[in-house]
Amino acid sequence: MRKRVNRVTLRWGAIGTATLVVFFSALPVHIADAQERYYYRRSILDFFFGRRYIQEYPPQQAPSQNAPQRQPAPRKKAVAPKAAAAPRPAAPAVVEEKVVEKLANAxxxxxxxxxxxxxxxxxxxxxxxxxxxxxxxxxxxxxxxxxxxxxxxxxxxxxxxxxxxxxxxxxxxxxxxxxxxxxxxxxxxxxxxxxxxxxxxxxxxxxxxxxxxxxxxxxxxxxxxxxxxxxxxxxxxxxxxxxxxxxxxxxxxxxxxxxxxxxxxxxxxxxxxxxxxxxxxxxxxxxxxxxxxxxxxxxxxxxxxxxxxxxxxSPDLVRLDTGNTPAIDAVAMPGRTEPISLSDPNLDGGAELLGGRAFPVSATKSPRDLLVQDGEMAAPPAGRVDDYRMAPMKPTAQVTIK
Structure with missing residues (x-):
């Protein structure tokens, strides 16, 4: 029983030692040289097989233990440009309603x-x-x-x-x-x-x-x-x-x-x-x-x-204010006016009434008079479809086939 416990203890001890070795070997190791150009990383493979993996960094990117790490600057949120404010529509003009004054005798x-x-x-x-x-x-x-x-x-x-x-x-x-x-x-x-x-x-x-x-x-x-x-x-x-x-x-x-x-x-x-x-x-x-x-x-x-x-x-009814009527000069008033006859031809400056002048007489008959009175129809223009004065076509010679 005691041997069994010791074996278990030894086993756990070996496992713990290996774990510690793996843990510490996984940690990065820095080699200080003139420019800190090389960065050695050991792993469990380096422990057992002796392999090494070297990664080179440029001088400006080489990590330094003493150099303070820069915090990334927060990104500024892109702000959309403000659209130009639309001009406010002009206020509608107030149309004053016309108030019609009522007459005193309305x-x-x-x-x-x-x-x-x-x-x-x-x-x-x-x-x-x-x-x-x-x-x-x-x-x-x-x-x-x-x-x-x-x-x-x-x-x-x-x-x-x-x-x-x-x-x-x-x-x-x-x-x-x-x-x-x-x-x-x-x-x-x-x-x-x-x-x-x-x-x-x-x-x-x-x-x-x-x-x-x-x-x-x-x-x-x-x-x-x-x-x-x-x-x-x-x-x-x-x-x-x-x-x-x-x-x-x-x-x-x-x-x-x-x-x-x-x-x-x-x-x-x-x-x-x-x-x-x-x-x-x-x-x-x-x-x-x-x-x-x-x-x-x-x-x-x-x-x-x-x-x-x-x-x-009627909306066209207006009020006649008798208090503001212009004064009429009695001297300038015309005398007695004779009644005007409706048949007086001199009122329009002419010598005869409207419609009293006789129609002009033509020496030749109009196309209407020729058609109604004499039964003659005026000749149509040459070349029109109803122009029957066209010369008749000559008959063609007949060809007899024997």
Whole structure:
């Protein structure tokens, strides 16, 4: 047992010695000469076989134990050249909107109704912005109508508005909020019943007569289509009622239906504006109107308004300020002027009226006279296809074959 341990110890001792020899032999050995040109490296092969490997370095690259090792300089990151800053676009010139001054005696258009009438009033302001003889005044209540007179009494309010404004025309747009139960003197009437339509018709007639009884022109604007099929169907029936009753009270019904539906009669969100461009006419709820929709709504009403008001609604109407008129000298005024006869030929500096001079007479007949009167046709130019004066071709000699 003791011998066995000694063998193991000897073996481990030999292995350790060999390991140490290999370790130390692997270390580089420097030979100091004049220039430190040679660098000897010993390995385990040198230990057993005596081989040596010599590697030569140039003097400037020869490693030195005392020379401090230089740290590699950090690389500078390449910085891309900055692009020249683009010039800022010039700010758009602010175009000042020309404000047309209204005349002191401008005629006033009174627009009354619910939320749709409020949008109509905005569109009418834009339509008559350049007309100095027209002023638009709008009174609208968003949730009002002719059904809930307990919430907003339109007959009473209309009388007050007309007394204050003294309008030259009244435009009404109501009915979008009237699709609900109505309280009458008899009781409550549900929407779409015969009793409801009878009472609603009576209220429409009474409301219209408040305007026409004062000899004021009345325009009743119909309802547009809505995104809801039920609301659209009710709007069709209410428009029929409005049209029929306006004919009886002396008002005029303005139909705007075609401007807010497709060719098939369906509700549309986007359509043509007053310039023919495709724009959004309705808001996302399918009920209200956008700015372009309001202007289009006023476009339908603008036509009858200009027809009724006439020259007063023209944008070319100007005001004559009598305070700045030039003084007229009474001495320089001409005397009495004799009436001018329309048949006086001396007004144009000539001796005869226009058209009174006889046409010049030609000694020869024109090609038309030759053809119509004498039946003679002028000779065509030589060489043209209808020139039949060409000499006939001579007949060729006939050859007989025997």
């Amino acid at each position: 005629q006033k258009i009174l627009v009354v109704g619910d939320f749709l009438a409020g949008g109509l009033g905005v569109g009418m302001d834009a339509a008559f912005r350049d007309s100095p003889g027209v002023v638009v005044e709008t009174h609208s209540n968003v949730a009002s109508g002719l059904v809930r007179d307990d919430y907003y009494d339109w007959p009473q309010q209309l009388t007050k508005f007309m007394d204050e404004a003294k309008p030259a025309m009244v435009i009404v747009m109501l009915g979008a909020n009237d699709r609900q139960q109505m309280v009458t003197d008899i009781g409550k009437e549900k929407f779409r019943t015969d009793g409801w339509y009878a009472e609603y018709q009576r209220r429409v007639v009474a409301f219209g007569q408040q305007v026409t009884s004062r000899k004021i022109p009345l325009l009743w604007v119909g309802l547009p289509a809505f995104d809801s099929p039920a609301m659209t169907a009710d709007a069709v029936q209410l428009n029929q009622l409005f049209r029929k009753q306006m004919e009886g009270v002396g008002g005029e019904f303005v139909d705007i239906w075609d401007g807010f539906v497709s060719e098939g009669g369906e509700f549309i969100v986007t359509g043509s504006d007053i310039n023919g461009q495709q724009v959004r006419l309705r808001t996302s709820d399918g009920i209200n109107l956008t700015e372009a929709g309001r202007r289009k709504l006023a476009f339908y009403v603008e036509k009858p308004v200009r027809r009724i008001l006439g020259v007063q609604a």
